[in-house]
Each structure stands twice: as structure tokens, then as C-alpha cells.
Amino acid sequence: MFFSTLLIPILKNYPSEAKIKSHKLMLRTGMIKQSSAGIYSWLPLGFKVMKKIENIVREEQNKIFAQEILMPTIQSSEIWKESGRYEDYGEEMLRITDRQKREILYGPTNEELITDIFRNSIKSYKSLPQLLYHIQWKFRDELRPRFGIMRCREFYMKDAYSFDLNDELGEHSYNKFYLSYLKTFKRLDLKAIPMAADTGPIGGNLSHEFIILAETGESKIYTDKNIFEVDHSDCTLEKNSLTNLRKKFENYYAVTDEKFNKAVFDKLVTKENQLETKGIEVGHIFYFGDKYSKPMNASVDYNGKKVFVKMGSYGVGVSRLVGAIIEAKFDEKNENMNWPINVAPYECAILPLVSKNDKTNLEKSINIFKKLKDRNIDAIIDDTDENFSSKMKKFNLIGVPYQILLGKKSDDEMFEFKKIGEESIKLKIDDIINVINSKKEN
Ligand code: ATP
Ligand code: MG
Numbered sequence: 001m002f003f004s005t006l007l008i009p010i011l012k013n014y015p016s017e018a019k020i021k022s023h024k025l026m027l028r029t030g031m032i033k034q035s036s037a038g039i040y041s042w043l044p045l046g047f048k049v050m051k052k053i054e055n056i057v058r059e060e061q062n063k064i065f066a067q068e069i070l071m072p073t074i075q076s077s078e079i080w081k082e083s084g085r086y087e088d089y090g091e092e093m094l095r096i097t098d099r100q101k102r103e104i105l106y107g108p109t110n111e112e113l114i115t116d117i118f119r120n121s122i123k124s125y126k127s128l129p130q131l132l133y134h135i136q137w138k139f140r141d142e143l144r145p146r147f148g149i150m151r152c153r154e155f156y157m158k159d160a161y162s163f164d165l166n167d168e169l170g171e172h173s174y175n176k177f178y179l180s181y182l183k184t185f186k187r188l189d190l191k192a193i194p195m196a197a198d199t200g201p202i203g204g205n206l207s208h209e210f211i212i213l214a215e216t217g218e219s220k221i222y223t224d225k226n227i228f229e230v231d232h233s234d235c236t237l238e239k240n241s242l243t244n245l246r247k248k249f250e251n252y253y254a255v256t257d258e259k260f261n262k263a264v265f266d267k268l269v270t271k272e273n274q275l276e277t278k279g280i281e282v283g284h285i286f287y288f289g290d291k292y293s294k295p296m297n298a299s300v301d302y303n304g305k306k307v308f309v310k311m312g313s314y315g316v317g318v319s320r321l322v323g324a325i326i327e328a329k330f331d332e333k334n335e336n337m338n339w340p341i342n343v344a345p346y347e348c349a350i351l352p353l354v355s356k357n358d359k360t361n362l363e364k365s366i367n368i369f370k371k372l373k374d375r376n377i378d379a380i381i382d383d384t385d386e387n388f389s390s391k392m393k394k395f396n397l398i399g400v401p402y403q404i405l406l407g408k409k410s411d412d413e414m415f416e417f418k419k420i421g422e423e424s425i426k427l428k429i430d431d432i433i434n435v436i437n438s439k440k441e442n
Contacts, residue, residue: 003382020216022323023148038145038153052343060184064176066131077103079112092140106139114161119298133160156319162312170310174287175242177314182232189340210283214327217278223254224269280324287312334421337399348379349395352406361406375433
């Protein structure tokens with residue numbers, strides 16, 4: 001893939017309207033383009049990153065045996081009237097009238113729609129549990145959209161829903177999502193803290209927010225540093241294993257602003273383990289029992305008895321994660337984005353110095369590209385005639401984790417290879433491939 005053939009509209013300077021790093025960088029590197037207040041188009045570079053994140057989220061949902069479906073963005077107001085949320089949701093809901101004068105809406109979330117699907121399809125408790133998810137655009141008419149795609153009006157979310165026979169089984173489903181979120185954020189190379197949270201307009205009684213650390217986050221957090229040592233790699237989907245995992249996390253103090261109490265913090269956490277920082281909410285899970293199933297009459301037959309199913313819902317901000325990763329991973333010293341290789345827009349940039357009369361570097365680049373491609377490395381060649389240092393600056397800015405440099409006197413065997421933010425070394429192409437592939441998941 002040649003850089004010159006792609007739609008990557010890089011700006012010379014940071015746009016003045018952006019306040020935080022991720023917004024500035026995403027605009028400057030042409031990852032997104034604003035189309036109107038809080039609404040963005042995703043250009044190739046940004047879209048690629050988002051799709052890679054989406055795939056990791058999907059894989060981890062599939063691992064807990066959640067089934068993928070796709071519900072529409074537009075919903076009928078009828079089901080929202082049944083649950084009682086049509087009024088409650090207020091001005092964040094985008095309400096539309098169609099040509100038949102029917103009230104419809106652009107979905108801000110999907111509890112009602114999934115409950116409607118469930119009640120029409122599942123009759124017996126023997127079909128429980130049901131874990132269902134989709135990855136779909138949402139619209140919330142936020143009062144103050146800001147920070148680019150971090151708090152916008154149209155955004156991409158993975159939302160999952162669980163249906164169980166009773167609270168105990170419902171909590172087991174909840175805990176599966178809890179684990180799956182820890183695994184998802186780990187694969188994105190993020191430090192995520194599951195924090196007991198208020199349930200807000202979704203309602204219910206059990207809820208955790210998953211917060212990742214970033215100085216520019218909107219939530220202030222207070223935590224015991226030891227929480228980062230809690231290991232989930234041995235946790236299985238078995239009930240006790242999941243319950244113990246949650247207990248391990250709950251051993252440590254970790255709260256946001258609203259719940260912070262200095263005296264309690266000082267009492268429970270030694271000074272050296274206290275961490276006061278900011279965070280970004282990237283996921284939120286809720287257990288709310290029969291809050292929707294009762295008013296919407298979603299029940300199963302349990303030995304001749306009608307039982308309202310117990311539900312939970314589980315959201316990940318897939319589009320917000322693109323910005324959140326930039327915020328969390330930005331390399332202050334070298335001033336570049338620093339994508340984890342699993343979600344980098346490209347894994348390796350091949351940067352040849354090219355001139356009008358000498359195409360040898362370009363030919364070498366194409367050869368290298370083919371070798372990388374054969375070994376599943378997602379690479380890009382900067383075939384433009386820009387000077388060498390501006391090519392390097394450009395790919396540092398984009399944050400491509402590895403670069404192969406073909407300068408004036410490039411060799412045929414040993415290539416200059418560098419990891420972003422580090423010095424270059426000379427390596428054979430096979431060794432380069434091994435270095436890159438060793439950093440990737442298999
Ligand atoms: P917030 O507290 O940030 O307003 P929320 O609690 O309203 O979010 P949820 O209903 O829990 O959001 O949605 C699940 C996830 O969707 C959030 O954890 C977040 O990552 C993402 N999300 C929510 N609102 C937005 C938004 N306006 N723009 C981008 N992502 C969002
Ligand atoms: Mg939330």
C-alpha cells in the first residue's frame with residue numbers, strides 16, 4: 001500500500017479548536033473529520049484503528065459465548081413507552097417523526113429492543129442463559145459534546161445483554177462480562193480499573209465502570225496502586241473462580257470523585273500506595289434484575305410458573321477507545337502517538353528516500369513490503385518525494401510502532417530498523433519480521 005494513494009489528509013499544524021491530545025492528533029493525522037457538532041466521519045486511518053479495536057472486543061465477547069446480533073439504529077417509541085423510559089430519557093434522546101407521523105428515535109441504548117426480541121423468541125427457562133451483543137452506532141444528544149470522539153453525539157458502542165432465571169445466575173452472567181472486559185482492555189494494553197458505580201438512568205443495583213488511567217480523563221479517581229497487580233489470567237468462567245476474581249479487586253480501595261472520602265482513603269491505603277489520578281470511562285456494566293422484563297412482560301415458563309427474567313447490560317465505548325488509547329499511551333518525551341501493535345493503523349512503515357531519477361529504494365521497498373505481507377505484517381510504503389526527516393516525523397506523529405528506513409546508501413541485506421521513540425539498528429529482513437511478529441498476539 002502506497003501512502004500517496006491513500007486518503008490521509010495530514011495537517012501541518014494542530015487545529016486550534018481541539019483541546020486535548022487525542023482530539024488534536026486525530027484531526028491532525030486525518031483519522032476523523034467533523035461533519036457537525038459532535039458528529040464525525042471516520043477516515044481510513046481512524047477507521048482502521050477502530051475496526052481493530054472492534055475485533056478484539058468481539059473476540060472477547062465470543063469467548064464467553066455471547067452471541068452476536070445486529071439491531072437497528074432506529075427504534076420505535078412504543079417499546080420505550082412500555083418500559084417507561086420514553087419520558088425519563090429526556091433531551092438526550094433524538095426523537096424523530098416519520099411520514100406516517102409515527103414517533104421513532106435514534107437508539108441511545110438497546111435494553112427495550114433486546115427485551116422485545118427476547119420475549120418474542122424465548123419461552124422456556126431451558127433456553128437460559130441468553131447472552132447477546134451487538135456493535136452498533138448510538139446517538140445521544142449530549143448537552144456539551146466535546147473532546148472529539150471522546151464525548152460526541154453519534155458514537156460506536158458494543159452493548160451486550162444477559163437474561164437469566166434468577167439473581168444468582170444473573171450475577172454469574174454479570175461476572176462473565178466483568179472478566180471479558182478485563183481481558184479486552186488488557187489486549188488493548190490498557191490499565192483498567194473496575195470500579196463500583198452508580199447506575200444512573202439505566203437503573204438497577206449492581207454496576208461497575210471500567211476506568212483507564214489518563215491525565216486528561218474526565219473522572220478523578222483515587223485508588224490503591226496494588227489494584228494493578230490483581231491477575232485475571234487464571235480465572236475461568238466457572239462460578240467460584242469469577243466470584244473470587246471480583247472479591248480480589250474489591251479488596252482494594254478505588255473510587256471516583258463522588259464517593260471519595262479522604263479519611264477512609266488514608267485509613268485503608270498507605271501513603272506510598274495511594275494513587276490520585278484521572279481516568280476515562282471505557283466500559284460500564286449493570287445488573288438490574290427485572291427492571292425491564294417486568295413492565296415489558298418478558299418471562300419464561302419454569303415448571304408451569306411464569307418467571308420474569310433477570311437482566312444485565314454491558315457497554316464498551318468502541319469509538320471512545322480510539323481516543324482513550326491515544327490519551328493513555330501518548331509518549332510525552334518524543335511527542336508521538338504510541339499505538340499498541342494490536343490496534344496500530346499500520347504495524348510497520350517503510351520509508352524510502354526517493355528521487356525522480358533513482359527508483360532503487362522504491363523497488364527495494366516494494367520487495368520488503370511483499371515479504372512483510374507474506375508474514376501477515378500490515379505495512380505501508382511512504383512513496384512520496386518528501387525528504388527523509390519529514391517522512392519520519394509524519395510516521396512518528398501517526399504513531400506507527402516500527403519503521404524501516406531506506407536512506408541514501410541503503411544496503412540490500414541489512415536494513416535500518418527502528419521502534420518508535422528509539423534509535424535504529426541494522427537488521428536482516430527476516431530478523432525484522434521476527435521482532436515485529438514476536439510483539440504481536442498469535
Ligand atoms: P458517560 O458517563 O461517559 O457519560 P454513560 O455512563 O452515559 O457515559 P453508558 O451508557 O455506560 O455511558 O455507555 C457505555 C459506554 O459508551 C461508556 O462507558 C462510554 O465508553 C461510551 N460512551 C457513552 N457516552 C458516550 C459519548 N457521548 N461519546 C462517546 N462514547 C460514549
Ligand atoms: Mg456509564
